[in-house]
Amino acid sequence: MTLSTPVAQSSVLFRTASVVWQLGLAVLLLATSGTALAEGKRKVIIDDDGFGMMHIMLLKDPNVEVLGLTSVTGDLWEKQAVASALRGLEIIGRTDVPVAGGAVYPLVNSEALTDRWEALYGKLVWKGAWMKQWVEPTAQGLIGYHGPDDPINLPEGNPKIKASDELAANFLIRMVHKYPGEISIIAAGPMTNLALAQRLDPAFAGLAKELVYMGGSFNPQQMLNNKSASDFAREYMNSPRREFNIRFDPEAASIMSRSPWKKVTVVPADPATATQMTRSLLDRMASFAAPELAAHLRMQAAGFPLWDEIAAAVWIDPTLVRSSEVLFVDYNSQFGPSYGDTLSWRPGYEPGLGERKATVVRTIDPERLEALMVKLVSEGGKH
Amino acid sequence: MTLSTPVAQSSVLFRTASVVWQLGLAVLLLATSGTALAEGKRKVIIDDDGFGMMHIMLLKDPNVEVLGLTSVTGDLWEKQAVASALRGLEIIGRTDVPVAGGAVYPLVNSEALTDRWEALYGKLVWKGAWMKQWVEPTAQGLIGYHGPDDPINLPEGNPKIKASDELAANFLIRMVHKYPGEISIIAAGPMTNLALAQRLDPAFAGLAKELVYMGGSFNPQQMLNNKSASDFAREYMNSPRREFNIRFDPEAASIMSRSPWKKVTVVPADPATATQMTRSLLDRMASFAAPELAAHLRMQAAGFPLWDEIAAAVWIDPTLVRSSEVLFVDYNSQFGPSYGDTLSWRPGYEPGLGERKATVVRTIDPERLEALMVKLVSEGGKH
Numbered sequence: 001m002t003l004s005t006p007v008a009q010s011s012v013l014f015r016t017a018s019v020v021w022q023l024g025l026a027v028l029l030l031a032t033s034g035t036a037l038a039e040g041k042r043k044v045i046i047d048d049d050g051f052g053m054m055h056i057m058l059l060k061d062p063n064v065e066v067l068g069l070t071s072v073t074g075d076l077w078e079k080q081a082v083a084s085a086l087r088g089l090e091i092i093g094r095t096d097v098p099v100a101g102g103a104v105y106p107l108v109n110s111e112a113l114t115d116r117w118e119a120l121y122g123k124l125v126w127k128g129a130w131m132k133q134w135v136e137p138t139a140q141g142l143i144g145y146h147g148p149d150d151p152i153n154l155p156e157g158n159p160k161i162k163a164s165d166e167l168a169a170n171f172l173i174r175m176v177h178k179y180p181g182e183i184s185i186i187a188a189g190p191m192t193n194l195a196l197a198q199r200l201d202p203a204f205a206g207l208a209k210e211l212v213y214m215g216g217s218f219n220p221q222q223m224l225n226n227k228s229a230s231d232f233a234r235e236y237m238n239s240p241r242r243e244f245n246i247r248f249d250p251e252a253a254s255i256m257s258r259s260p261w262k263k264v265t266v267v268p269a270d271p272a273t274a275t276q277m278t279r280s281l282l283d284r285m286a287s288f289a290a291p292e293l294a295a296h297l298r299m300q301a302a303g304f305p306l307w308d309e310i311a312a313a314v315w316i317d318p319t320l321v322r323s324s325e326v327l328f329v330d331y332n333s334q335f336g337p338s339y340g341d342t343l344s345w346r347p348g349y350e351p352g353l354g355e356r357k358a359t360v361v362r363t364i365d366p367e368r369l370e371a372l373m374v375k376l377v378s379e380g381g382k383h
Numbered sequence: 384m385t386l387s388t389p390v391a392q393s394s395v396l397f398r399t400a401s402v403v404w405q406l407g408l409a410v411l412l413l414a415t416s417g418t419a420l421a422e423g424k425r426k427v428i429i430d431d432d433g434f435g436m437m438h439i440m441l442l443k444d445p446n447v448e449v450l451g452l453t454s455v456t457g458d459l460w461e462k463q464a465v466a467s468a469l470r471g472l473e474i475i476g477r478t479d480v481p482v483a484g485g486a487v488y489p490l491v492n493s494e495a496l497t498d499r500w501e502a503l504y505g506k507l508v509w510k511g512a513w514m515k516q517w518v519e520p521t522a523q524g525l526i527g528y529h530g531p532d533d534p535i536n537l538p539e540g541n542p543k544i545k546a547s548d549e550l551a552a553n554f555l556i557r558m559v560h561k562y563p564g565e566i567s568i569i570a571a572g573p574m575t576n577l578a579l580a581q582r583l584d585p586a587f588a589g590l591a592k593e594l595v596y597m598g599g600s601f602n603p604q605q606m607l608n609n610k611s612a613s614d615f616a617r618e619y620m621n622s623p624r625r626e627f628n629i630r631f632d633p634e635a636a637s638i639m640s641r642s643p644w645k646k647v648t649v650v651p652a653d654p655a656t657a658t659q660m661t662r663s664l665l666d667r668m669a670s671f672a673a674p675e676l677a678a679h680l681r682m683q684a685a686g687f688p689l690w691d692e693i694a695a696a697v698w699i700d701p702t703l704v705r706s707s708e709v710l711f712v713d714y715n716s717q718f719g720p721s722y723g724d725t726l727s728w729r730p731g732y733e734p735g736l737g738e739r740k741a742t743v744v745r746t747i748d749p750e751r752l753e754a755l756m757v758k759l760v761s762e763g764g765k766h
Contacts, residue, residue: 103582103583104585105582105585107490107578107582107634107638108491108634108637108638108716110641110736110737112735112736112737113736116734116736148585167553167583167584169583170550170553170583192582195490196579196582196583199486199488199490199575199579200486200550200552200553200579201550202487202488202531251490251491251634254491255490255491258493333491333718334717334718335716335717351499352495353493353495353496353499354493354495
C-alpha cells in the first residue's frame, strides 16, 4: 500500500565510473536546474553526531552551499563529533565552513536512565557514546568508552582549526532568520540541537525550507547476505520501530515531529538495508579522490549501511528514491518498553497532537546512490 | 520526622509596621552582613512567568543586585510575561534592569496533550496560559484565553521600554560565565528556560551559586479559613503532589532536578497555605510605597497565597524559615495520572538517576514575611 515513486532506468548504464559521472552530472543538472542554477546554490546546514561521507557529498556538491556544520552527542560525544567535523573539513580543504558545537546530553534521557531501561526491558544493540561492549561478537569496532570531556585522539589526527564560539542551536536560529525559507537542514544524529532551537525560538522550524532527517525505523528487512548486514540486522529484527538517533533522545525527536516544518523528509533505517559501505566502494571512491581524502577513505571501516549517505543523496537527487510514502510521524517519548520507537499513521489515523506529515523514504536505488557518491567524492579533482 | 529549623522569637514584637521595619532591618543586616556588605551586593537573576511582589522585593532590597529578569510561559504567555516585567520595572523606576524573553512553549507538554490528559485523568484546577474557564465558581479572575502572539493589553498599561534581544537561556548562560559561583537564580515559573540553558551548556547549573525555586507540592494543608484559601486548596486537596509550575513543564523540572547545582532550595506550595495577599496587606504596603507603586499595589487582586514572595523572602532572610527538610527531589515526567507530580526521598531512598539534594521549605513565619514585604516596598522612600 505504499505510494511508489518508480524510477525508470537501466542499471546496465552504471557499470563504470566514467559513465556514472556523465550520467550522474546529467541527473544532477536535471534535478536541480530549476532552482539551484537559476537562483544560486542550495543552502544547507548539516547537524550530526560525527563526520562522514554525507558531509563530504554535500560539501563537494558544486550546487550546494553548506552554511555550517552543527554537532551533537550520539554515536560520539559532542566534543569528539566537533573534532571529527573540523578534521573532516581540513581533509577535504573546506576550512571555510564553520562548525558549531551543540548539545552534550540528550534532553531527558541519560546514561543512568538507559541502564535502568535495559534492566527492565532488555539490552540495546547500540548505545553510541554510552556503549561499553557488544552483547554478541560484532564486526563493527568500538571507540572505547570514555567521558564527554576526555582528551580527543582521532585516528585521522586531531584538527588544527577551531569550532565557532556560537552554540549550535543559536547558529541554527541565526541562520534561518538570515535566510528565511531558504535553508535545508539535513540531520543525521539525535535531534537535541534542533529541539533546543525550536524551544528557544518557536519560529525556527517554520523559517527553514525543509528538514531531511536520517532516523527512525519502520519495518526494515535484511536485504544483503553477509556478516555485516547480519550484524546490523540485530538492531531491527526484534525491534523494527527502534533506531539509535531517535532512541538516544526520544523527547527531542518528538518535539521535532510536532514542529511547524514546511516540509519533512524522513530517511529511516529501512532503505539502508539494501546498501553497504563495502571495501570496494571505499577503494573506488578513493581512486577518484584527492590524495588526503583518498587516504582518509581508505582508513574507513567497511560494512556500514549507507544511512546518512542516503539522506544526502535523496536531497541532492530526489530521483534516487524508488518508493516513499506520506505519513504522519512521531516518536514515543514515554519511558517504557517502546521508549523512542517510531510512531506513524496514514493520514486520517494520526492523533492530532501536533505531529506532521512527512515523506518517508522506503527504498532507493543503491547503484545510483554509489554512483553519486563516487561522482561527488571526485569533485574538485585530485588536487 | 522533619528536620526542624525553629526560629526563636515573639510574635508580639511584630504588631506594627514601624517596629517591624526596625527589626526587619536588623534581621536583614544580621542575615547578610557576612557576605553582602563585605563583598558587595548579592547577585540575582529572576526567572518567572510574570511580575509580582517577589520581583519588587528583590529589586528594592539594597543588598541585592538584580542582573536581569527572564520570562517564560506559565500563568501567562511569555510575551505577556515580558510585558508585565517591563511595565513592572517602569512602575518601580528600575528600567536599568534588562528583561530577556524566553521559552514560549514547554519542552514536551502542550495544550493538545493537556486536553488528552484531562480526558483520561480528570480536570486540572489551573492551567495558566491554557486556562479557558474554571470548573467551579472561583474568586480568582481569569485573564481571558488568547494566543501566544496576541496583542498585549496590560491592566497596568503597556510598557514603553523594550526587552533585550538576547534569549533568556543565552542570557542565563552568559551571566553565570561572567560571574561564576556568584549568581543566585530565583525561579518561580515553569523551568523551561533553565532546562534549555542546562542542555545548551552542561556547565550552566554548576556555575550558578544556587537555585531557589518556587514549585512543587509535598503535602499542603489548608491553614486559613476563608473563601480564597478554600479556593486555592482545590489545587492540592486531591492531588497533594501536583503544582502548576512543575505540571506545566515536567520534563524541564526533571532536567533541572538532575542538574549539578551547588545548592538548591525548594519552596513548594506547602508553606504558602499559611499566607495570603490580603487587601489589608496590599493597603499596608501601598501606604508606604512611592505613588506609582502604591497605585499598582492597590489594583492587585487579593487572596493569593504568597508563593513567590516566600521564595524571595527566605533567600533574603533565611531565618524566616521555621521548618525545612533536606530531601532528594525530582519530578515525574511520565505521561500518566501523576504526570508532573513532585517526587521526593529522604537521603538513602533516592533512585540515583541524577536527582539532587534540596532544602525543602516546609513552614515559614507569615508575620515576619509580611513585615519584610512592607519594609522592602518602602525602600527608596515615597519618591
